[in-house]
Amino acid sequence: MTKKLFALLITLTIISTSSAFADWIVPASSLPENAKNFIHQIYPDAQIWKAERDDGKFEVKLSNGSKIDFLYNGEWDSIDGKYNTIPFSALPQTAANTIKNTYPNAVIIEIEKEWGNYKVKLNNFMELFITSEGQLMGQKFDD
Known part of the structure; x- marks a missing residue:
């Protein structure tokens, strides 16, 4: 009985810990190559200020205020210019x-x-x- 209770406690701890750290800040170099190429093509003067990874998707914030969401394969999914x-x-x-x-x-x-x-x-x-x-x-x- 105590082994089952212990296993349940471990499982719940893993689940709660993984959801608490769902978004991970990653270096821009970890973005897929076609995502980096897209950014440089569309916004050649902007710098990548922040890149986050969440379940294989990437959210990138640029120095001009724009935000681009990329799928795991590097294709963009949405672009928010933040009124730019x-x-x-x-x-x-x-x-x-x-x-x-x-x-x-x-x-x-x-x-x-x-x-x-x-x-x-x-x-x-x-x-x-x-x-x-x-x-x-x-x-x-x-x-």
Whole structure:
């Protein structure tokens, strides 16, 4: 009986300890190569200020205030400009052209990938839903 109780106590301790330290700060060098390349391509003047790893995903904060979430394989999942401009080059050219044609005076402040499509927030409070081929699937005012 005491062996079972001891084993249960050890298991509970391991579970509570692992969830308490879910986010680990890691060196920028531990990011996947394509994630580092993406950052340097999209934000060539920004420095990586902080990189965290959580269950194989990475959250990167840049010196310009932007935050990028990467999947374990180094593909970006979301970009939050924190109300700073996200370059159109972060998107496929067809999706970027759709945004430029629909709202020529707006800039991107947040992008999220959703099932191969993109949810894009603009500085004019519009939220666009665009396929990777550039088709505008919908839009709404996001106040």
